[in-house]
Amino acid sequence: xxxxxxxxxxxxxxxxxxxxxxxxxxxxxxxxxxxxxxxxxxxxxxxxxxxxxxxxxxxxxxxxxxxxxxxxxxxxxxxxxxxxxxxxxxxxxxxxxxxxxxxxxxxxxxxxxxxxxxxxxxxxxxxxxxxxxxxxxxxxxxxxxxxxxxxxxxxxxxxxxxxxxxxxxxxxxxxxxxxxxxxxxxxxxxxxxxxxxxxxxxxxxxxxxxxxxxxxxxxxxxxxxxxxxxxxxxxxxxxxxxxxxxxxxxxxxxxxxxxxxxxxxxxxxxxxxxxxxxxxxxxxxxxxxxxxxxxxxxxxxxxxxxxxxxxxxxxxxxxxxxxxxxxxxxxxxxxxxxxxxxxxxxxxxxxxxxxxxxxxxxxxxxxxxxxxxxxxxxxxxxxxxxxxxxxxxxxxxxxxxxxxxxxxxxxxxxxxxxxxxxxxxxxxxxxxxxxxxxxxxxxxxxxxxxxxxxxxxxxxxxxxxxxxxxxxxxxxxxxxxxxxxxxxxxxxxxxxxxxxxxxxxxxxxxxxxxxxxxxxxxxxxxxxxxxxxxxxx
Numbered sequence: 001x002x003x004x005x006x007x008x009x010x011x012x013x014x015x016x017x018x019x020x021x022x023x024x025x026x027x028x029x030x031x032x033x034x035x036x037x038x039x040x041x042x043x044x045x046x047x048x049x050x051x052x053x054x055x056x057x058x059x060x061x062x063x064x065x066x067x068x069x070x071x072x073x074x075x076x077x078x079x080x081x082x083x084x085x086x087x088x089x090x091x092x093x094x095x096x097x098x099x100x101x102x103x104x105x106x107x108x109x110x111x112x113x114x115x116x117x118x119x120x121x122x123x124x125x126x127x128x129x130x131x132x133x134x135x136x137x138x139x140x141x142x143x144x145x146x147x148x149x150x151x152x153x154x155x156x157x158x159x160x161x162x163x164x165x166x167x168x169x170x171x172x173x174x175x176x177x178x179x180x181x182x183x184x185x186x187x188x189x190x191x192x193x194x195x196x197x198x199x200x201x202x203x204x205x206x207x208x209x210x211x212x213x214x215x216x217x218x219x220x221x222x223x224x225x226x227x228x229x230x231x232x233x234x235x236x237x238x239x240x241x242x243x244x245x246x247x248x249x250x251x252x253x254x255x256x257x258x259x260x261x262x263x264x265x266x267x268x269x270x271x272x273x274x275x276x277x278x279x280x281x282x283x284x285x286x287x288x289x290x291x292x293x294x295x296x297x298x299x300x301x302x303x304x305x306x307x308x309x310x311x312x313x314x315x316x317x318x319x320x321x322x323x324x325x326x327x328x329x330x331x332x333x334x335x336x337x338x339x340x341x342x343x344x345x346x347x348x349x350x351x352x353x354x355x356x357x358x359x360x361x362x363x364x365x366x367x368x369x370x371x372x373x374x375x376x377x378x379x380x381x382x383x384x385x386x387x388x389x390x391x392x393x394x395x396x397x398x399x400x401x402x403x404x405x406x407x408x409x410x411x412x413x414x415x416x417x418x419x420x421x422x423x424x425x426x427x428x429x430x431x432x433x434x435x436x437x438x439x440x441x442x443x444x445x446x447x448x449x450x451x452x453x454x455x456x457x458x459x460x461x462x463x464x465x466x467x468x469x470x471x472x473x474x475x476x477x478x479x480x481x482x483x484x485x486x487x488x489x490x491x492x493x494x495x496x497x498x499x500x501x502x503x504x505x506x507x508x509x510x511x512x513x514x515x516x517x518x519x520x521x522x523x524x525x526x527x528x529x530x531x532x533x534x535x536x537x
Contacts, residue, residue, distance in 0.1 A: 004230050005220075005231075008175050015221060019219060028098075030217070031218075032062065032065050032066060032100050032101070034216045037069065038214035043133055043164050046162055053082055053130065054071075054132075055084065056083045057084050057156065058086065058136065059170075060096050060097045061138070063170075067083070068104035070133055072113075075108070076111070083108065083116065084122050090119055123158065130161060131164065132164070134156060134163055134170050135166040137170040137171065138166060138168050140174060141168075144180045145180055145181045150182045162187050163188075164187065164189070166189075168191065169185070169189055169208055171183030172184075176197065176204075176411075177203060177411075178198075179203055186209045190213075190214060192214050193214070194213065194221065195231060202432065205432060212530070228440065229412065229442040229444065231443075231444055231446060231526075232435075233527055240473065241518070250282035253281055254281055254330040254467075255281065255285065255330050256285065258285065258287065258332075261288035261289055261314070261336070261338065262312060262314070262339035262341070262368075263311065263312035263339075266295065266296060267337070267459075268337030269288050271463065271504050275461075275511065276463040279468060286302065287318070288303065290305030313341045314343075316346055316350060319355075326355060331363070331466050331469035333463065334364070335365055340368055348368075352379045352381070362469040362475055364466050364469065365388070373399065377421075384423040386475060388465055390462055390479075391426070391429065392429045392430065393411075396418060399418060399421075407428075411430070419436040419437055423438045424438065424475070425476050427479050432444055432446065433445045433448070437476045443483075447486075449491055449499055451493070452502070457507060468481055485511065489508075489510040492514050492517070493510040
């Protein structure tokens, strides 16, 4: 890939404007030409799978201008095209909104291609097509689609044809992935210069289909232009995986204490503590209510039976014993299966407020520990740069006192807000998990699949990140590497078993396989799609 940077609408516009100013005004025409030609190449490959007419649906803006360039190249390559320019009213005279777009329309028409201007549904007009090019809206859409544009989008979705979208599926917000009332369901999206957040954040990600990035000759993005959003890649992960010296022993790779468990939730404790070992930690200690220890299976995890409440949960009586265990390890996992009983909430508050404030041992806080903190967020240490929290959207909504809908409508913003508020690294779990640091760094994870939407998957993640922290990775590195490995393990498990019926234990077992294959050069499906970047010519 040319770059792992992901640019927002304002960033890509600024980059293009600065580049055009430097190179001269005519460069805007060059950018449109290169973008359209690259997209036309991919459209041609799709057309070759099912030859017929290509129906190109354009808006008045630069996205429509790209569509005109695509139409020209396909025509020159002998592909029959039909071009439809969507109008707001019943006027048959409609100019493109920029000089570059209008110029490309004129060139296309000079080749004998008629551009139909209409405010009617294109459903009948596209009946004979085998491929539809969606060039209605690109980046920057910030209003709901309505009127003729929504009619056009709905017609595309009802057509049953293969669809290639230009820059973004029309109707998807390029910064958030939010659907603006209605959006095109594409089979392939060709985006220009850099990936956009909306192509990786759902629901936009699920509408984009396969992804390609066309190198249109833009310079590298400004490293000072915030926010810096990066796609986590196998190369990035490979460079951060802890080394395994030949003269090592179990002490070389650190030790993890998992503070977890309550009546009925022993499974969470095992998934987390075992995952820490699977990712390479030398020792894994589990502090859990003493009654639960009696029923845990023998294995590699070292069990510590600690005082329990009458409900078989961890309470304040356990604090001194747990503090002693903390002194023996290099990293801490707090939360899996703890319960939200009042006594457990009190324990979490005291542990976080006192123990985590008094030492800088890295700690991952997950699950019920997050729910306890949500009841009083003031217990978080004033300096929490050694802490990683891993909320799912519901848990984060409690921490930020907002709705799940607000979280999901802009996951990047929500993760950033939490990282700033709590001064720690935040992993917002979900499809394409978002990692945010209090310094403003943002990462999006490309690995994982729907089979991971299963009980215990989050416990496996907490164990992976905890195990990486134990081996000396910094919190941000442990979080980014951890989410990638977690998703990769899920992907390998799905390859073996299929997504349906996959369980957390399958992901746990696949962790070493994922690490081994990444070390050998394997990469995610998304990365493999993006390695075929079409260079500018």
